[in-house]
Each structure stands twice: as C-alpha cells, then as structure tokens.
Amino acid sequence: MLNEFLQLILSGIAIGCVYGLVALGFVLIYKATEVVNFAQGELMMFGAFIALTMGGLQFMPFWLSVVLAVLAMALIGGAVERAVIRPVLGQPIFSIVMITIGLGFFARGLASLIPGWGTLTHRLPTPYADQTVAFGELVLSAGHLMIILVTIVLCVLLFAFFRYTRMGVAMQAISQNQLAAHYMGIPVARVNTLIWCISAAVAAIAGILLAPITFVHANMGLIGLKAFPAAVIGGFGSIPGAIVGGLIIGIVEALSGRYLPDGIKDVSAYVVLLAVLIIRPNGLFGEKLTKKV
Amino acid sequence: MTDTVLEIKNLEASYGSVQALRGVSLSIQEGTIATILGANGAGKTTILKCISGIVDPRKGSIHYLGRAIGGKRADLIVRMGIAHVPEGRQVFPLLSVRENLWLGAYTRTSRVEALEDLEAVYRYFPILKDREKQEAGKLSGGQQQMLAIGRAMMARPSVLLMDEPSLGLSPKLTEEIFTIIRRINRDWGTTILLVEQNASIALQTASHGYVLESGRIVMEGPCEKLFQDEGVQEFYLGQKEETGVERRRWKKTRKWA
Numbered sequence: 001m002l003n004e005f006l007q008l009i010l011s012g013i014a015i016g017c018v019y020g021l022v023a024l025g026f027v028l029i030y031k032a033t034e035v036v037n038f039a040q041g042e043l044m045m046f047g048a049f050i051a052l053t054m055g056g057l058q059f060m061p062f063w064l065s066v067v068l069a070v071l072a073m074a075l076i077g078g079a080v081e082r083a084v085i086r087p088v089l090g091q092p093i094f095s096i097v098m099i100t101i102g103l104g105f106f107a108r109g110l111a112s113l114i115p116g117w118g119t120l121t122h123r124l125p126t127p128y129a130d131q132t133v134a135f136g137e138l139v140l141s142a143g144h145l146m147i148i149l150v151t152i153v154l155c156v157l158l159f160a161f162f163r164y165t166r167m168g169v170a171m172q173a174i175s176q177n178q179l180a181a182h183y184m185g186i187p188v189a190r191v192n193t194l195i196w197c198i199s200a201a202v203a204a205i206a207g208i209l210l211a212p213i214t215f216v217h218a219n220m221g222l223i224g225l226k227a228f229p230a231a232v233i234g235g236f237g238s239i240p241g242a243i244v245g246g247l248i249i250g251i252v253e254a255l256s257g258r259y260l261p262d263g264i265k266d267v268s269a270y271v272v273l274l275a276v277l278i279i280r281p282n283g284l285f286g287e288k289l290t291k292k293v
Numbered sequence: 294m295t296d297t298v299l300e301i302k303n304l305e306a307s308y309g310s311v312q313a314l315r316g317v318s319l320s321i322q323e324g325t326i327a328t329i330l331g332a333n334g335a336g337k338t339t340i341l342k343c344i345s346g347i348v349d350p351r352k353g354s355i356h357y358l359g360r361a362i363g364g365k366r367a368d369l370i371v372r373m374g375i376a377h378v379p380e381g382r383q384v385f386p387l388l389s390v391r392e393n394l395w396l397g398a399y400t401r402t403s404r405v406e407a408l409e410d411l412e413a414v415y416r417y418f419p420i421l422k423d424r425e426k427q428e429a430g431k432l433s434g435g436q437q438q439m440l441a442i443g444r445a446m447m448a449r450p451s452v453l454l455m456d457e458p459s460l461g462l463s464p465k466l467t468e469e470i471f472t473i474i475r476r477i478n479r480d481w482g483t484t485i486l487l488v489e490q491n492a493s494i495a496l497q498t499a500s501h502g503y504v505l506e507s508g509r510i511v512m513e514g515p516c517e518k519l520f521q522d523e524g525v526q527e528f529y530l531g532q533k534e535e536t537g538v539e540r541r542r543w544k545k546t547r548k549w550a
Contacts, residue, residue, distance in 0.1 A: 180383035185371030185400035
C-alpha cells in the first residue's frame with residue numbers, strides 16, 4: 001500500500017520533471033522577451049523526431065544522435081526567433097502570442113508531412129529501454145530514472161550558467177531592465193536569439209526523455225498544455241518555480257489517476273492551478289517586483 | 294586647443310507623430326563638461342537617446358571622433374566609448390551591486406583592467422563597496438544614482454552621458470553627486486554631457502551650456518554667460534529682478550521665442 005503510493009510519487013516526479021523542463025522553456029523566453037511561446041511543446045516534439053531520425057541512421061551511437069538532435073533544435077530555435085519573432089517585436093504582445101500559437105499548428109502540420117515522421121506513433125529506441133532499477137522494494141524504470149537525473153543535472157548547469165557566467169548575468173539583466181541592458185552595451189537582440197536556442201535545446205531534451213514513455217508522435221507537443229499551468233504555478237518568471245510547478249502537477253496527476261475517478265487525472269493540473277492562484281495570485285515563486293519599461 | 298569629440302548637426306527625432314527634436318546642433322569639446330538645460334518635454338533625454346542609439350534619428354547626423362554614429366546599434370556605440378547614465382537610474386533591481394557594476398564592464402575585454410576600475414569606482418563611492426552584495430533594488434535613491442554612475446564608469450567611456458543625475462535627490466546628495474561628477478571629469482578626463490532640470494547646479498558644474506526648448510536649441514554659450522542671462526535667470530534659475538517694478542510685465546515674453 002505504502003509502496004504503491006511511493007511508486008506513484010516517483011513516476012509522478014519523473015513526468016513532472018518533463019513538465020518542468022517544458023515549463024522552463026516557457027519561462028526562459030518569457031523572462032527575457034515577455035513573449036509567451038505557445039509553440040514550446042512543438043519544439044519538444046521536433047526534438048524527439050529529430051533524435052528518432054538520427055537514431056534511425058544506424059551508424060551513430062544513441063548518445064551522439066541525442067547530442068546532435070539537441071544542437072539541431074538549438075539552431076532551429078534560434079532560427080525561429082530570428083525569422084518569425086524578431087520582425088514582429090514591438091507589436092502588441094497579443095499578436096506575438098498568436099503568432100507562436102500559429103507556429104505550433106504549423107509545426108504539427110509540418111511534422112506530419114515529413115516522410116518517416118507522419119501521423120503515426122513511433123518508438124524511440126534507447127539503450128536503457130525496458131530496464132529497471134530497484135531501490136529496496138521500489139522499482140523504477142530506467143526511463144523514469146533517466147528523466148530525473150538529467151533534469152537535476154540540467155538544473156544545476158542552468159543555475160551555474162545564470163549565476164556565474166557573463167552571458168547568464170547579462171540574460172538576467174535583460175529580463176530585469178531591457179533598456180538598461182542596452183545602455184550596458186549588451187547586444188539584446190542577439191542574446192534573445194540565444195535564449196530561444198537554449199529554450200529549444202531544453203525542449204528537445206525534454207522530448208527525448210519523454211519519448212520512451214509516451215512514444216513519439218506529431219501531437220506529443222500538446223504536453224505544453226500541462227507545462228503551461230506548471231509555469232504559472234511556479235510564478236511564470238521563476239526558473240526553480242517552473243520545475244517545482246512541474247513536479248507538483250506530475251505528482252498530483254499520478255495520484256489522482258490512481259485514487260480518483262476516471263477523467264479527474266486530466267483536469268487535475270488545472271484544478272491545482274486554480275487552487276494555487278486563489279491562494280497565491282503571483283504563483284509560488286512569483287516576484288512582486290513590477291517590471292519597468 | 295581642444296578637439297570636438299561629439300558633433301551633432303540638425304538632429305531631428307520623433308515618437309510616432311510627435312516630433313521631439315526639430316533640428317538640434319551641438320558640439321562638445323573633449324575633456325569638458327557640457328550641459329543641456331530645458332523644461333520637461335523639451336527633448337533633452339531624446340538627444341541623449343539618439344546619441345546612445347536607443348532612438349533612431351529621423352534626420353541629421355551625429356559624429357563621434359569623426360565617425361558617423363547616428364542610427365547605429367546601441368551596443369556598438371557603447372563599445373566605441375560612449376556610456377549612458379539613464380534618467381531614473383535604471384539599475385538591475387534583483388542583481389547585486391557588484392553584478393550591476395560588472396554589467397557596466399560588459400563590453401570590456403580585459404578583466405584585469407575592469408577590476409582596477411571597479412576598485413576606482415569603490416573609491417569614488419565607498420558606500421557601494423559596503424553594499425557590494427546587496428540587491429540593487431534595496432538601495433536608497435541616492436545610492437542607486439551612485440550605482441548608475443559607477444556602472445557607466447565601468448565601461449571606461451571617453452564620453453559619459455548623464456540624464457538628470459539630481460532627480461529625486463536631496464540638495465545635499467545632489468551637491469555630493471555633482472562633486473563626484475566634477476572629479477570624474479578631472480581625474481579621468483572623461484567628456485561629460487549633462488542633462489539637468491536643476492539649472493543652477495548644472496551651470497556651476499559645466500563649462501558650456503545649451504538651452505533647449507520644444508526640440509530646438511534657443512541659446513548657447515559659456516556657462517558664466519548663461520548664468521548672467523536675464524531669460525535663463527528668470528526661467529531656469531527662478532530669480533526675478535529686484536528693481537524696476539515698471540519694467541515687469543505680467544506676461545513677459547522670452548527674448549528668444
């Protein structure tokens with residue numbers, strides 16, 4: 001009984017990590033550019049598909065294909081910013097958000113047109129598929145464990161990047177006061193492109209981590225609809241908040257799927273969202289500071 | 294003889310359909326402090342924003358050391374040696390004082406030199422060293438102004454643009470800040486273009502002054518001369534003539550208008 005509960009918590013944490021990573025992508029872009037990128041889930045889907053295609057080439061080892069897929073997504077993320085987002089900066093935020101929604105539809109359509117991708121569900125072969133790791137009586141699939149480990153490593157890396165590198169601090173500066181960042185000589189437009197690169201790379205990692213669990217298909221990006229509340233719960237602007245929000249939603253989903261009637265699982269993310277917003281309108285980690293233009 | 298470091302000719306700029314500058318020309322000599330006086334909305338800030346590449350001029354030219362910089366990207370202009378202390382301080386509120394200062398040195402390539410300048414900034418503003426680890430948003434207004442100036446100094450600029458450094462400060466703090474502005478100019482040889490509403494202290498600090506009204510330069514000259522000028526005294530220094538009641542009119546027109 002207790003074991004089952006812990007087991008659920010663990011798999012909830014694993015899925016929550018994926019939500020958290022996608023939410024992280026939302027937050028990174030939002031903090032720097034004030035654009036909510038609703039195509040974040042589709043970036044994730046593309047990352048998984050690219051890894052799938054590269055893995056299908058046979059001649060390269062799995063790890064190399066993953067690294068290449070992540071790098072390719074970083075480039076695609078930057079290119080999308082440069083080609084689609086930068087020309088419309090300065091337009092009302094609402095228009096830009098609509099563009100990202102359109103971008104999401106476009107990406108889904110495009111994925112189903114690409115030969116080998118299509119509308120079918122694919123299995124991403126991983127070396128760790130079907131393996132399990134036992135902690136005493138708890139059994140965790142290697143896929144879940146991998147998600148948790150990679151998320152931890154990625155969070156530590158991102159934290160160190162934002163805290164200690166010149167570029168990371170410059171990104172924080174842009175999110176706090178874009179005008180002053182210009183005055184410091186920070187090339188704001190280029191740094192924003194770089195943020196899209198990072199955000200798309202993180203999304204690709206999330207997609208590849210998720211692939212062994214949900215498989216790869218053109219609609220897997222709809223997970224963004226769960227990641228978005230995760231970002232909001234965390235305060236939409238807080239990086240740790242995004243991960244914590246993801247974890248909360250992941251755990252609540254896992255528990256409600258088991259103990260509550262059918263169907264509740266799918267709305268549980270939004271129930272949690274409402275509850276958090278009623279108690280703490282700024283989210284759990286929300287900054288009270290208002291942004292100056 | 295001094296050289297012209299900043300030369301602006303017939304600068305025009307507008308925000309949408311509102312024209313902020315209607316043909317402004319000025320030239321700043323190397324190593325001097327120049328000031329632009331003017332009321333709210335006269336276009337003072339817009340001139341500085343055009344120089345630092347935040348606002349694109351519609352017409353006219355800006356030359357810095359003989360090179361045209363009008364309409365260039367802001368980060369390139371900082372790299373060329375023009376730093377800006379923006380109006381309202383604009384510090385990065387959630388970053389520490391030290392991180393704020395380091396961001397000022399973003400365009401520098403030599404870490405060692407930047408570290409030396411950091412020490413120099415701490416000597417000018419010892420309070421910043423005491424508050425090194427504190428979030429900039431938690432500083433008082435005067436301290437934030439010091440931070441904004443120190444941050445701009447970290448770029449080791451040859452031209453420093455200062456927008457309303459006295460804004461919201463007590464007279465005593467204003468005096469303190471302006472003493473330091475004079476020291477920076479003297480010690481580092483930095484050319485300073487100062488925009489101020491507090492005309493009295495600006496004219497005492499600068500050597501050359503311009504009076505801006507509705508986007509036009511209506512008067513310019515050495516600051517001692519501007520100080521003596523009747524119109525400047527009445528409209529910017531708030532002094533009235535003490536004698537000659539019959540000379541006073543209820544509605545006095547400005548000489549230059």
